[in-house]
Amino acid sequence: MELILERELAHQQKAVDTLVSAFEGVGITKPLLAYENPTFDNKDLRLIHNIMEIQNNIRGDYRGRRDEGEYLNLDVKMETGTGKTYVYTQTIYEMHKQYGFNKFIIAVPSLAIKAGTKQFISDSYVKHHFSDACGYNCDIELGLLESAKQRKKGFLAMPSPIRDFVTGSCQNANKIYVLLVNMHLLTNGNMLTRSDYDYLVEGFYRPFDALKATKSIVIIDEPHRFARDQKAYKAIAEELQPQMIIRFGATFPEVSEGRGRNKVTYKDLNNLVYELSACDSFNQNLIKGVAKEHFEPLSQKExxxxxxxxxxxxxxxxxxxxxxxxxxxxxxxxxxxxxxxxxxxxxxxxxxxxxxxxxxxxxxxxxxxxxxxxxxxxxxxQEQMVKLAIQRHFETERQNFSGRQFKIKTLVLFFIDDIASYRESDDGKMPYLKEMFERLLLERLNSLIGELPDSENEYREYLKASAANISACHAGYFSQDNNDSDEAIAQEVDEILHNKKGLISLYNEDGTYNTRRFLFSKWTLKEGWDNPNVFTIAKLRSSGSENSKLQEVGRGLRLPVDENGNRISNEEFKLNYIVDFTEADFAQKLVDEINGELPITLVLNTDDLDKVAKARDVDPDDLFTELLLKKYINRNYEIRSENRDAFFAEYPEFTSGVNSNKVTDNNKNKSQQIKIRKAVYPELKELWETINQKYYLFYESDLEYEITQALHDILRKNDVFGNITVYSQRDEMTTDGKKMCLQEVSGVSYSLKKPLAYHEFIKRINSQTSIPITVIHDAMCKLAAEKTVLPEHINDYSAANIIRSFTDWRIQETQTRFRYARSTQPVNGTALTYKDGSPREMIKQGTIGTMFVEGTPSEKYLYDKIAFDSPLEKDNILMTGTGIDEVVVYGKIPKSSISIPTIVGENYSPDFMYVVKKSDGTKELNIVVETKLVENKSTLRGIENAKIKCAEAFFKQLTIDGYMVSFHTQLSNKKVKQIIEEVINT
Structure with missing residues (x-):
């Protein structure tokens, strides 16, 4: 299969055209010597004017030029996966065509990037693309500079790639000379600095001097790895002394100046002439979207x-x-x-x-x-993560194979920590991860083969070929493999690193199916390695959490190619990215990183102004005047940085980046503190202390035998014993055309074998039902005598089923067979008060509500902020303070603060408390309200209904004990004002 490159893609062609346009009208001097590049004056006023014109389209804080010695610096910022290598290769051709430059040095940071660049420039399909499709009547002669091998006896010759590069004649219009070098060779060893070679090259014994004499143009790939204060960059600037350095990258180094409060950090950008941001790349579907997924922890302890x-x-x-x-x-x-x-x-x-x-x-x-x-x-x-990755792969692969006219070979990447978990050791012991993966893969293949309809017979045959040779379906590459002599490993490495076309082909050269599509690595496949058909990445390893999230997903962002080598750009694709729960916020961090690249100071364009004006039904000129008068913008449509936050708060339609309303983190809000109003608390004091009085729940004595019989019956049900299920959470990145957002979509669930020790199993049932351990054990022994219970079914799931069934029985049988009795214990500290009964200063927001309403609540409200958990609660808080004069004071009851024991085995705490007076002020009433966001009582679950019945009995007992409290359940079709009026009129 030959890959087919597309020409004149808008985002790529614009980058090339912009770079080349910088030299329009600039004086270019022909070389004096055959091995030299043409030259130009980097102080040429036309060149400076051109760059300034180009930068009119660049965001304000990225503009600017600094003198960097005698060379010109141009920067191109393009996101990972959008074709930087293609762009700088075409730039080389175009600079040669228009201005005659033909000596270029490409500097890359790593061997992996070096291998990828060599493969791209040297490949026949790339050469044909630029010569035939693009019409460049010339070839690139690529020299690959590599570490010197051990010297043999005899003459010491200067490395041939340097000799060929330097001696190549600039008068040969059909040749462009490109030297590819990695960072290590620029900074280590003496290959380029030694001067004892036995042969001259154009009069030079020292390689650096020979290369400098060519007056080359240097292209730096991945500039964040070439900071200006590093040895590699200094070697380029001081030893190679090129006429021009062009840096291509998604990420650029950061530079800090000053100290303490005066410290300023900014991107090291110099003459940025083209920017394609991550946000633009996602918004324009130039790369795949990302769907992060993780399994929720099996234990809530996380x-x-x-x-x-x-x-x-x-x-x-x-x-x-x-x-x-x-x-x-x-x-x-x-x-x-x-x-x-x-x-x-x-x-x-x-x-x-x-x-x-x-x-x-x-x-x-x-x-x-x-x-x-x-x-x-x-x-x-980890096994569940592997299983999930396999499932997501086959969901995507099936669509890519059977659901389109031309198939797409679909790949998966697994990043792991321990090579020994995948590679077999010298003693022949099977690595556990490889063994687990092959077992799970075979299970999935066999299951899917049996499910496919006859219309997908070709895909079935592909899966059968996979199942017939599981080991052929996967391969690994690790850095240590470079020194491994094993032939099979060498073949795997070659296919992963160097044979991109073979890896994404569905067929081998002999016509058989190529089933290799699961790749394992130890984060070795990073910058420099890419394959457009990676659709799933499973991160089974721990990573530095501060790594660039874009760099992490970068190996899978490129748009895929089909079986004919065509890049598919008219569809929206997703990269499945699977992490563990410790990185549950990965998607949010990725969105933040993408939107963090958006400019701090923005310029409004007239299109946006017109859209917002239309949405607000105002004249665009009037809207502009309004923004100007409020000092949100200046006359140049630039947003004033000092008023930026206020501007976006008042006019959120202009927001660029993630809208704060689109992505929220309720967990963060729960830690905020809310003030308790001491001035209103005394009105609630008696009610609060009364409902906090400890009460005990007692059952009728004849229930003991019935409990034993009930447990006996529960254990014999067919659906009590089984396995546990785990669920994943999947977040997809989406865009509204301007900004990146997150959308939660459905995940998956798996059944797991999670056995418990028998004693732990019984203890769990005891702790949540209060059934004596001896009673539970006797019942289990009697069950064992009647039928077999699998050891794997003595687990959390079965214990939960028994507890749930017993709770249901208890709700059904004991609703009228219990009573409350007050304890003699005094009320100590509570959620609202200290031990001495005085009110606390503050309370955590999460205990009274997870959501906020801006503004100050009524003076009758117990707290100084409005926090709530449901729209019904919000209405209660807002409406009570303004529309019910009879209310003296009211407040949300902190969660779990009132511990009313119930027949379901859980304590109960209502939602609201009110102190009200009749209109003539003659009678004080106490009301406690439970809010339920349902239309009628029949919709309430059995447990909730039982809790409410217990609450009714509890408050009835309070009345019997001498303190009258009216308890009510508020459903969504009833307003709190109705409840209060009913109580007042009783």
Whole structure:
């Protein structure tokens, strides 16, 4: 298969045209010597004028020019995946065609980028594209500068790529000489600096001097790796002394000046002539979108342990990770308890340590690099990530294979920590990750083969070929492979690194199916490696969380090519990006990074002004005048930086980037503090202290036998024992044409085997039902005598089923067979008061509501801010303060602050409390309200209904005990004013 390049793509052609236009009308001097480039004066006024004209289309804070010695610096900023290599290759051709330049040096930061650049420029399909489709009547002669091999006896010759580059004649109009060099060769060793070569090259013994004499143009790829204060950049500027440096990159270095409060950090951009931002790239569908997905943790504690290193038979090192908390490291030896890491591991110790694994006293084996939840009995979290990646792959592959006219070979990348988990060791022991992957892949293949209809018979045959040879479906590349002599590994590496066309072909040269599409690496495949047909990346490794998120997804952003080599640009594609729960905010960070590139000081364009004016039904001129008078903009339509926040708050339609209303984080709001109004609390004091009085719940004595029988019946139900299910959360990046946003879409669910120790199983049922352990054990023994219960079904899921079924029984059978009795214990500190009964200063916002309403609430309200959990609660807070004169004081009851025991085994706390008086002021009434966002009581779940019945009984008992409280349930079709009026008129 030959790849087919598209010519004159707008975003690429504009970059080339802009670069070349900088030299329009500039004096170009023909070379005096055959090996020299034509020359120009970088102080030429026409050149400076051209650059200034070009920069009129560049955002204000990215404009500017600094003198950098005797060379000209031009910058091109293009996002990963949009074709930088193509652009600078075409620029080379165009600069030669229009101005005669034919000596170019390309500097890259790594061997991977070097290999990718060489492959692109040298490939026959690229040469044909530029000569035939683009009409350039010349060829690039590429020289690849590589590390010197061990010197043999005899003469020391200057490296041939340097000799050929320097001696190539600029008078040969059909040749362009390009030298490709990586950073390491510019800064290390003496290949370019030594002067003891036995042969001259154009009169030079020293390579750097020979290269300098060519007056070359240097192209720097990935400029963030070539900061100006680094040795590599200094070698280019001081040793090569080119006429011009053109930097192409998605990311540029940052420069800081000053100290302390005077410190300023900015992008190191110099003569930026073209910018294609990440936001524009996504908005214009020039690259794939991104759909991040992670599994929610099996434990709500959101913790997991990773076995990072093993010293054979000696010690093992673990990382203990929590979301949003620094990772802790523990080193344990054989015989040590895992409870050192977390108390949940009490009773589990390391029984043995092998070469790359440990054995635990509960029989489990954990391999180096493996992650597991703090619930040690859970299935591997990593296994579920692999399973999810396989599922997402086949969803995409099936569409790419059967759902279009021309098929797309679909690839997956797995990034892992431990090479030993994938590569077989010398002792022949099967790596656990490879073994797990092949097992899960075969299971999925067999399942899918059986599901396909006859209309997808060709795809079925492709899957059958995959299942027949699982090992052929995947391959790995790791840095150590470069020194591996194994022939099979060498073939894998060559296919991944160098044979892009082969990797994305559906067929091998002999006509058989090419099923290799799952690739494993240790983050080695980064800048410089790309394959347009990567549709899924599963990040099974831990990464530096401060890495650029765009760099991380960059390996999969390019638009795909079909089986004929055509780039598909008229569809919207998504990259599936799978992470663990510690990076649940990955998508948000990616959106923030993309939108963070948007300019701080913006210029309004007339199109946007017209759109907003139309939406607001005003004249555009009047809107402009309004913005000008409010000092939001100046006469040049530029947004005033000092009023920027106020401007976007009042006119959100102009927002560029992520709209704050589109992406919210309720967890952050929960930590805010809200003030308790001490002036109004005394009116609530008696009611508050009364409903906080501790009460006990008592059942009728004859229920004991019925409980035993009920448990007996529950255990014998067919659907009680089973396995647990886990769910993933999937977030897709979307755009409204201006800014990037997030949209949550449906994830997946998997059934897991998650057994519990028998004693733990019984304890969990006991703790949530209060059924005595002896009663539960006796019931389980009787069950075992009647039928077999699989050990794997003694798990969380089964325990939850038993607890739920017993709760349902208890709700049904005990609703009228219980009573409340007041405790003699005094009321101590509460959510609103200190131990002495005085009101607290503040309360956490999350305890009274997760959402805010701007503004100040009524003076009758207990708090100084309005926080709520539902629209019904918001209406209650706003309407009560302004439309019900009889209310003396009211407030939201903090969550879980009133512990009313209930028959469902959970405590209960209502939502609102009111103190009201009749219109003549003769009678004070106390009202407690529970809000339910449903239309009628029949919609309430059994548990909720039972809790409300318990609350009714509880407040009835308060009245019997001498303190009258009226309890009401408010449904969505009833306003709180109606409830208060009904109580007043009773």
């Amino acid at each position: 913790e997991k342990v990773k076995l990072t290193t093993v010293v054979s038979k000696t010690s093992a090192t673990f990382h203990f990770k929590k979301r949003d908390v620094d990772t802790k490291t523990f080193t344990l030896s054989s015989g040590d308890s895992l409870s050192i890491i977390d108390p949940v591991f009490e009773g589990i110790t390391i029984s043995a340590i092998g070469k790359n694994f440990i054995e635990l006293t509960n029989g489990q084996v954990k391999f180096m690099g493996e992650e597991f939840n703090t619930d040690i009995y859970s299935s591997s979290y």
